[in-house]
Amino acid sequence: MVGTSAGKLSMAVVAATALALAVAASLSAAGSDAAFKSYPQITVPSQYDPSTTISAPVRHLPQGDQVRLPGGAWVWCEINCFHTLRNATIDFWRRYDAPPQ
Numbered sequence: 001m002v003g004t005s006a007g008k009l010s011m012a013v014v015a016a017t018a019l020a021l022a023v024a025a026s027l028s029a030a031g032s033d034a035a036f037k038s039y040p041q042i043t044v045p046s047q048y049d050p051s052t053t054i055s056a057p058v059r060h061l062p063q064g065d066q067v068r069l070p071g072g073a074w075v076w077c078e079i080n081c082f083h084t085l086r087n088a089t090i091d092f093w094r095r096y097d098a099p100p101q
């Protein structure tokens with residue numbers, strides 16, 4: 001009986017730990033989404049097709065500005081954030097004269 005009780009207890013601890021991690025992850029994700037919504041948004045049209053646009057948040061840091069790409073990476077703004085976002089996303093293939101994949 002003692003071995004069975006210890007097994008049930010360890011299973012309960014594992015289940016409680018998994019639940020706590022899942023709750024922490026969901027709270028972290030919700031907090032990060034809220035943080036992105038607090039950043040100012042920019043919308044940039046393509047240089048080649050003005051009907052194609054993309055929007056992204058911009059954050060201002062002491063070292064300079066960063067724009068968030070669709071994959072989630074923050075990149076430093078080069079000339080300006082509009083230029084960086086446009087060239088890193090919707091005009092990427094045309095900028096490098098490569099056919100779209």
